[in-house]
Structures are given as C-alpha cells and as structure tokens.
Amino acid sequence: MKAIVTGGxxxxxxxxxxxxxxxxxxxxxxxxxxxxxxxxxxDDQQVRTAVAEAAERLGGLDVVINNAGIGAQxxxxxxxxxxxxxxxxxxxxxxxxxTRAALPYLRRSEHPAIVNTCxxxxxxxxxxxxxxxxxxxxxxxLTLAMAADHVREGIRINCVNxxxxxxxxxxxxxxxxxxxxxxxxxxxxxxxxxxxxxxxEVAAAIVFLAGPESAATTGTALAVDGGMQGLxxxxx
Numbered sequence: 001m002k003a004i005v006t007g008g009x010x011x012x013x014x015x016x017x018x019x020x021x022x023x024x025x026x027x028x029x030x031x032x033x034x035x036x037x038x039x040x041x042x043d044d045q046q047v048r049t050a051v052a053e054a055a056e057r058l059g060g061l062d063v064v065i066n067n068a069g070i071g072a073q074x075x076x077x078x079x080x081x082x083x084x085x086x087x088x089x090x091x092x093x094x095x096x097x098x099t100r101a102a103l104p105y106l107r108r109s110e111h112p113a114i115v116n117t118c119x120x121x122x123x124x125x126x127x128x129x130x131x132x133x134x135x136x137x138x139x140x141x142l143t144l145a146m147a148a149d150h151v152r153e154g155i156r157i158n159c160v161n162x163x164x165x166x167x168x169x170x171x172x173x174x175x176x177x178x179x180x181x182x183x184x185x186x187x188x189x190x191x192x193x194x195x196x197x198x199x200x201e202v203a204a205a206i207v208f209l210a211g212p213e214s215a216a217t218t219g220t221a222l223a224v225d226g227g228m229q230g231l232x233x234x235x236x
Contacts, residue, residue: 001025001111003210004051006041006098007068009034011167012117012204015203017205023207028054030069030098040076041068041094042086051101061105063210066095067117071133071169079131083139091135095142106155111212116143116159117202119223123161147219156218163225166196192233199226 005019007013008029020027030050039050044226057062064113069091072079081088095116101141106112119136121129140159146159163189177183188195223229 001059001062002109003027003063003065004030004038004054004058004061004098005065005067005145005176006030006094008036008065011169012199012202013065013067014167014208015199016067019200019203019207020210024065026058028058032056035165041097044097047094048101048212049099051098051105056107060109061102062096062109062111062113063183064102064114065117065206066114067100067206068094069117069135072135073128074130075128076130078157079199084122084131087131087135088138090144091132091161092138095139099123099146103150103155108129109151111215112153112155113210113214114125114146114157115154115206117206118158118159118161118221120161120223120228122221123223123229132176143221144219151218156209156214158214158217158222160202160205160209161221161223161229162202162229163191163197163223165202166198170230173198191228192231193226195226197224197226221229 004023005013005016005027006103008017009031017029028037030037030039032040037050037053069088070085083105093117099114107185116139118139122136122140126133143159148222202224209222
C-alpha cells in the first residue's frame with residue numbers, strides 16, 4: 001500500500017506513518033515543518049505539487065490520511081474572524097485541497113481509501129472549544145458527504161474521532177495552564193477510561209480503516225476516545 005499522511009511529522013500523524021511502515025506499507029509524511037515532503041495545506045498549488053511528487057516517488061497512491069490540523073481555545077466570542085478563517089483553512093479546507101489533488105491517483109488504485117482525523121469535539125460539546133469544534137463538525141459532515149460521492153468509484157472514506165490524545169499540541173496546552181498537573185488530571189478524568197488516549201492507539205484505528213481488510217467500511221466515524229462519546233458513568 002502506498003500512502004500519504006498530512007501532518008505526518010509529529011503526534012498522531014507520525015504514529016500513523018510509523019505504523020504503516022511497520023506493516024510494510026510505503027508511507028510519506030507531508031508536513032509544514034519536517035516530514036518527507038514540505039506541504040502547507042493552506043496553499044492549493046503547494047498541495048497539488050506535494051501530492052504529485054508523493055505519487056511519483058511512491059509509484060502511485062492508494063491511501064490518503066488527512067491528518068493536518070491546528071487547535072483553538074475559547075468560546076464563540078473569544079477568537080477574531082482571522083483566527084476562525086485560519087483554523088478552518090487548515091482543518092477543513094486543507095482536507096478539501098489534499099483530497100481534490102489526490103483523487104485522480106486514487107481512482108487508479110485497486111484499494112483506494114481516505115481517512116480523515118476528526119475529533120470527539122464533532123459529537124460532544126466541550127467547553128472552551130467553539131472554533132475547534134466547529135471545524136471538526138465540518139470534518140465529520142465532509143467525511144460522510146465525500147463517502148457518498150465516491151462510493152461508486154470504489155473509494156472508501158472514513159474518519160477517526162479521537163478523544164483527548166497525548167500529543168505535542170496537548171502538551172503545549174498543559175504547559176501553558178496555570179496548574180499543568182491539575183489540568184492533566186481534569187483531562188484524564190473527562191474520559192471514562194481515566195486517561196488520555198495515545199497517538200499510537202489513534203494511529204492503529206486509522207491504519208485499520210485505511211487497509212484493505214476494511215473493504216466493506218465507508219462513511220463511518222470510529223471513536224477512539226476512552227469511552228467519552230458512548231458511556232455515561234455514575235459518579236463514584
């Protein structure tokens with residue numbers, strides 16, 4: 001299998017690249033900084049050039065992992081229009097640009113698949129995450145719409161909804177908190193399993209959905225969230 005992973009130089013994206021290579025897949029990381037190919041998903045021409053380069057280096061393209069994303073904090077009134085535009089530009093329009101550039105190559109694959117990194121924020125109301133949640137809600141809807149559009153071409157499209165994952169971005173949020181230890185404890189407690197999910201656990205779900213063994217799965221959102229979406233536990 002031949003794959004590209006956006007945001008593949010760190011966190012979940014890096015874990016996906018490593019998991020694919022362990023399975024014997026050919027995988028290239030596209031990232032703004034680092035990775036195998038430099039790519040800013042906000043720039044359509046740069047995206048098209050990077051995807052074409054990746055397809056040439058790999059000898060084709062079977063799998064696209066739309067993982068590049070950025071975070072945002074605050075209520076609906078805390079971020080200016082420019083920040084709303086920037087986060088949507090990366091988290092939503094970036095997926096559109098990469099998918100649009102990759103579709104001609106995927107149509108020539110025997111096992112084409114796209115997996116989008118979504119979030120528990122798409123399906124659960126989280127405090128101080130209005131902008132971020134709005135982008136991930138769009139990603140969930142986009143995933144379903146793309147799956148419907150391309151199912152008859154044999155292109156499967158799914159997404160993974162991580163809970164709070166132990167990634168560099170979350171680490172930076174914790175470092176900036178007034179009490180990092182208390183904030184980490186609160187994030188752990190928010191998930192029924194009592195801990196953050198790991199990048200490797202999210203990556204395993206992404207690779208599973210991307211692989212040919214999931215040939216009957218499309219238009220699905222797979223939660224990897226420690227039970228946060230589906231479980232309602234009583235207080236102990």
